Amino acid sequence: MIQALDLEPVEERGGVNHSISISIPETPKIEIRLALNAAIKAQARTSFMCDTAEQAEAMAAYAAPLLSGHRRIAYERAEAGKWGRPDA
Numbered sequence: 881m882i883q884a885l886d887l888e889p890v891e892e893r894g895g896v897n898h899s900i901s902i903s904i905p906e907t908p909k910i911e912i913r914l915a916l917n918a919a920i921k922a923q924a925r926t927s928f929m930c931d932t933a934e935q936a937e938a939m940a941a942y943a944a945p946l947l948s949g950h951r952r953i954a955y956e957r958a959e960a961g962k963w964g965r966p967d968a
Contacts, residue, residue, distance in 0.1 A: 883936040885928040886958040887919075887943065887950040894964030898924035904935050916946050925963060926950065 889897075900919050902912055919926045926947065930936040940952060953963070 883930040883933045884955045884958070885930065885936040885940055885943075886953050886955055887926045887947055888953050888958075888963050889923040889925070890949055890951055891923065892925070892964045894962070897963065898922040899927070900924045901927045901929060902939075904928050904930040904939055912942075913946075916943060919947060920949065923949070925958075927958070 898919075900915050900922075902915050904912075907915070916926070918924065926943070928936060928939045928943070930939060943950075957963075
């Protein structure tokens with residue numbers, strides 16, 4: 881079963897936005913870093929598709945300091961298209 885890790889910009893308002901998806905472990909580290917830099921620049925939603933929960937947690941720990949302007953959201957919320965502040 882695929883484990884998803886979803887991050888959205890802190891200022892996410894929902895609706896149409898840029899999105900970046902990264903496959904783990906298939907994507908080389910240099911490409912992960914390039915994708916995260918692109919996510920910062922574009923204020924893009926970022927998803928990691930991982931083979932295991934351990935990979936997803938490792939990517940969360942790796943990405944958190946790099947994507948300090950993003951926050952983690954539940955996969956179910958992302959799947960339902962409910963991006964943006966839950967209280968908005």
